Amino acid sequence: MNDALWYLARGTGVTSLVLLTVVVALGIANRAGRPAFGLPRFGVAQVHRDASLLAVGFVLVHVISLFFDVYAQLELFDLIVPFGATYRPMWTGLGTLAVDLLIALVGTSLLRHRLGLRAWRVTHWLAYACWPLAFAHALGSGSDAGAWWLRTVAGACLVAVVAAVTWRLSTSARATVLSGDTR
Amino acid sequence: MTRLHVDWTACQGRGHCTELLPELLAPDEWGYPRSTDDTKEPAVPVALLPHARRAVRHCPRLALHLVGP
Numbered sequence: 001m002n003d004a005l006w007y008l009a010r011g012t013g014v015t016s017l018v019l020l021t022v023v024v025a026l027g028i029a030n031r032a033g034r035p036a037f038g039l040p041r042f043g044v045a046q047v048h049r050d051a052s053l054l055a056v057g058f059v060l061v062h063v064i065s066l067f068f069d070v071y072a073q074l075e076l077f078d079l080i081v082p083f084g085a086t087y088r089p090m091w092t093g094l095g096t097l098a099v100d101l102l103i104a105l106v107g108t109s110l111l112r113h114r115l116g117l118r119a120w121r122v123t124h125w126l127a128y129a130c131w132p133l134a135f136a137h138a139l140g141s142g143s144d145a146g147a148w149w150l151r152t153v154a155g156a157c158l159v160a161v162v163a164a165v166t167w168r169l170s171t172s173a174r175a176t177v178l179s180g181d182t183r
Numbered sequence: 184m185t186r187l188h189v190d191w192t193a194c195q196g197r198g199h200c201t202e203l204l205p206e207l208l209a210p211d212e213w214g215y216p217r218s219t220d221d222t223k224e225p226a227v228p229v230a231l232l233p234h235a236r237r238a239v240r241h242c243p244r245l246a247l248h249l250v251g252p
């Protein structure tokens with residue numbers, strides 16, 4: 001039983017990183033203001049939202065399965081408050097922090113219309129902290145930390161986010177020159 | 184009749200609304216939404232209300248609003 005939890009935690013952990021990568025890359029890419037991957041812009045935005053909800057689901061299973069895993073030795077406290085864990089407190093804490101930010105990001109986004117544009121945008125920039133935290137946590141925390149396949153997946157995630165940033169900067173630089181508009 | 188209102192100070196012509204509601208909004212040459220019937224605040228037929236609400240939810244700038252009953 002405990003082995004099953006351990007497998008579940010690792011599987012959902014890696015899946016969460018991949019999903020968060022998709023969310024962040026599409027969030028950034030759509031800011032470039034032109035259709036990506038031949039999808040209409042609202043489609044990219046829709047996948048951005050749906051993938052983020054899916055990521056919340058996977059992160060939840062990841063956290064709950066670790067909570068019941070005796071080897072991870074997590075207290076309820078450690079799921080919300082970072083850096084107090086018994087086992088690898090530093091790396092686990094990065095994951096906890098990423099979860100806190102994820103909750104803030106998705107919570108404020110679901111209430112976007114009630115929050116107003118400015119407050120929502122400011123909280124949404126937390127994404128630029130959330131993803132690197134999740135990324136570092138994935139590379140440093142788990143039983144698979146040094147495994148070649150995990151490094152490959154993480155490398156692909158990094159490439160995806162860097163590509164999205166590059167694409168956005170390249171188009172917005174051009175738009176700025178053309179219109180003097182810095183959006 | 185419910186009408187669509189665009190807050191022009193917020194809108195940046197990102198074009199999500201013209202993709203989601205082509206019956207009522209078409210992009211001008213800069214990508215800003217222009218009503219297809221050339222009224223300032225186009226009326227939303229009941230059949231299009233769900234689509235209009237979706238466009239409102241989607242606007243990245245929260246610039247699109249439904250006004251009136």
Ligand code: HEM
Binds near residue numbers: 028031102127
């Ligand atoms: C229900 C959940 C979410 C909704 C409704 C949502 C909505 C949006 C919208 C509308 C934009 C576009 C802003 C614009 O074009 O001006 C955006 C951008 C973005 N989103 Fe999300 N989002 C959600 C969750 C997340 C999560 C969980 C993350 C990351 C962990 C994330 C990361 C980003 C990033 C990096 C951008 C680009 C921000 C920028 O540079 O301005 N989003 N999101």
Ligand code: SF4
Binds near residue numbers: 189200242
């Ligand atoms: S979706 Fe919003 S910002 Fe984009 S064109 Fe329509 S009203 Fe303007």
